[in-house]
Amino acid sequence: MPLTPSWVASANAPDHPFPLNNLPYGVFSTSDTDPRCGVAIGEMILDMAAAEETGLISLIDDPLFDVPYWNDLMEEGPAVWAALRERLTALLAEGAAERDKVEPLLVPMADAELHLPFVVSEYTDFYAGRHHATNVGTMFRGPENALPPNWLHIPIGYNGRASSVVVDGTPIRRPWGQLKSPQHDLPAFLPCRRFDLELEMGAIVGTASDGPITVQEADDNIFGYVLLNDWSARDIQAWEYQPLGPFQAKATATSISPWIVTKAALDPFRCDTPEREFELLDHLKDCGPMLYDIDLTVTLAPEGKDPTTIAQTNYREMYYSAAQQLAHHTTAGSPMNVGDLLGSGTISGAEKHERGSLLELSWGGKEPITLDTGEVRSFLEDGDTLTLGGHAQGDGYRIGFGQCGGQVLPAMEDPYKR
Numbered sequence: 001m002p003l004t005p006s007w008v009a010s011a012n013a014p015d016h017p018f019p020l021n022n023l024p025y026g027v028f029s030t031s032d033t034d035p036r037c038g039v040a041i042g043e044m045i046l047d048m049a050a051a052e053e054t055g056l057i058s059l060i061d062d063p064l065f066d067v068p069y070w071n072d073l074m075e076e077g078p079a080v081w082a083a084l085r086e087r088l089t090a091l092l093a094e095g096a097a098e099r100d101k102v103e104p105l106l107v108p109m110a111d112a113e114l115h116l117p118f119v120v121s122e123y124t125d126f127y128a129g130r131h132h133a134t135n136v137g138t139m140f141r142g143p144e145n146a147l148p149p150n151w152l153h154i155p156i157g158y159n160g161r162a163s164s165v166v167v168d169g170t171p172i173r174r175p176w177g178q179l180k181s182p183q184h185d186l187p188a189f190l191p192c193r194r195f196d197l198e199l200e201m202g203a204i205v206g207t208a209s210d211g212p213i214t215v216q217e218a219d220d221n222i223f224g225y226v227l228l229n230d231w232s233a234r235d236i237q238a239w240e241y242q243p244l245g246p247f248q249a250k251a252t253a254t255s256i257s258p259w260i261v262t263k264a265a266l267d268p269f270r271c272d273t274p275e276r277e278f279e280l281l282d283h284l285k286d287c288g289p290m291l292y293d294i295d296l297t298v299t300l301a302p303e304g305k306d307p308t309t310i311a312q313t314n315y316r317e318m319y320y321s322a323a324q325q326l327a328h329h330t331t332a333g334s335p336m337n338v339g340d341l342l343g344s345g346t347i348s349g350a351e352k353h354e355r356g357s358l359l360e361l362s363w364g365g366k367e368p369i370t371l372d373t374g375e376v377r378s379f380l381e382d383g384d385t386l387t388l389g390g391h392a393q394g395d396g397y398r399i400g401f402g403q404c405g406g407q408v409l410p411a412m413e414d415p416y417k418r
């Protein structure tokens with residue numbers, strides 16, 4: 001499918017993240033307006049609350065877009081999602097009859113502040129990248145026990161905290177926690193020394209379910225995707241993770257990109273999961289291409305310095321699709337809600353430069369990486385700005401996600417000082 005040209009000229013550049021084919025959904029405010037729904041088109045944002053108020057967009061009787069979240073639209077279901085996309089495409093396409101009415105409702109992105117695009121109901125994070133799981137397992141347990149015996153049969157996950165999810169640009173303070181190094185008999189309470197990123201995609205549940213659902217139903221229920229960084233305290237993790245999995249190591253923050261890229265926009269980029277070593281049980285079997293070909297990058301910029309690209313990989317490296325993860329999530333009966341966020345798990349490829357965490361890039365700190373600025377990193381230092389980027393490459397256009405970044409702030413001097 002080629003570029004669909006828009007009368008918003010900036011949207012037609014072949015490397016622009018937000019062409020008419022994309023139409024990602026965000027929440028923005030300006031000096032004149034409270035946070036509200038907006039749609040990115042080129043360098044502009046279409047003010048959806050204003051478009052609804054003027055009657056240009058009218059999907060149901062009640063207003064959907066004068067609120068700082070897209071959950072209300074999600075609640076309306078796939079037919080309304082499709083109707084909105086069709087209407088937006090008609091309003092913004094080259095030669096649109098209503099251009100004169102739409103043009104005054106565009107806000108320059110440069111004048112807008114972006115916020116979390118939806119209310120995160122609950123947050124679950126998975127561990128579904130085979131190269132990542134093999135690398136981390138090798139470091140934590142040795143190569144012969146790298147992949148847990150269940151790993152090739154179920155998508156492993158844990159329940160995270162929705163309250164920890166923040167939008168791109170939010171500074172991240174280095175956590176304190178209980179750490180224990182192999183050289184010491186007893187743990188100590190200290191600022192994290194091995195603070196790390198995890199390059200992930202987040203899938204957003206757009207349709208609620210109650211009870212087990214199939215992989216196809218799960219795919220139907222997903223509304224869209226964001227970039228996701230699961231900030232991780234490796235030293236806290238190494239001490240706490242057995243037997244119930246990560247807890248405080250993952251509780252500091254989870255950053256997401258500010259634009260929800262819809263499943264509809266990503267449809268041309270669907271691809272299959274990798275070959276299976278074991279056949280999956282029926283309720284998890286693939287039933288169509290449900291991964292996506294999305295190029296992903298990680299950059300690290302020391303304070304006041306230029307960024308270095310430290311990793312490049314692709315979402316198609318995952319062993320399980322978000323649909324399989326969502327289906328698995330419901331098998332024991334757990335209801336899923338509109339606005340639930342599912343982290344894919346760290347996305348790493350086979351090659352060293354394709355590793356989606358510093359833990360893997362520096363091999364647990366044994367092989368520090370050198371940045372273009374000459375600095376050396378095993379883990380994140382205070383002042384570092386870490387940014388994820390991603391796009392699907394179409395024929396003369398891109399489906400971009402915007403960025404997902406944050407600067408690491410120094411740990412508090414004493415978290416218990418009152």
Ligand code: CA
Pocket residue numbers: 125126198200230343345346
């Ligand atoms: Ca993770």
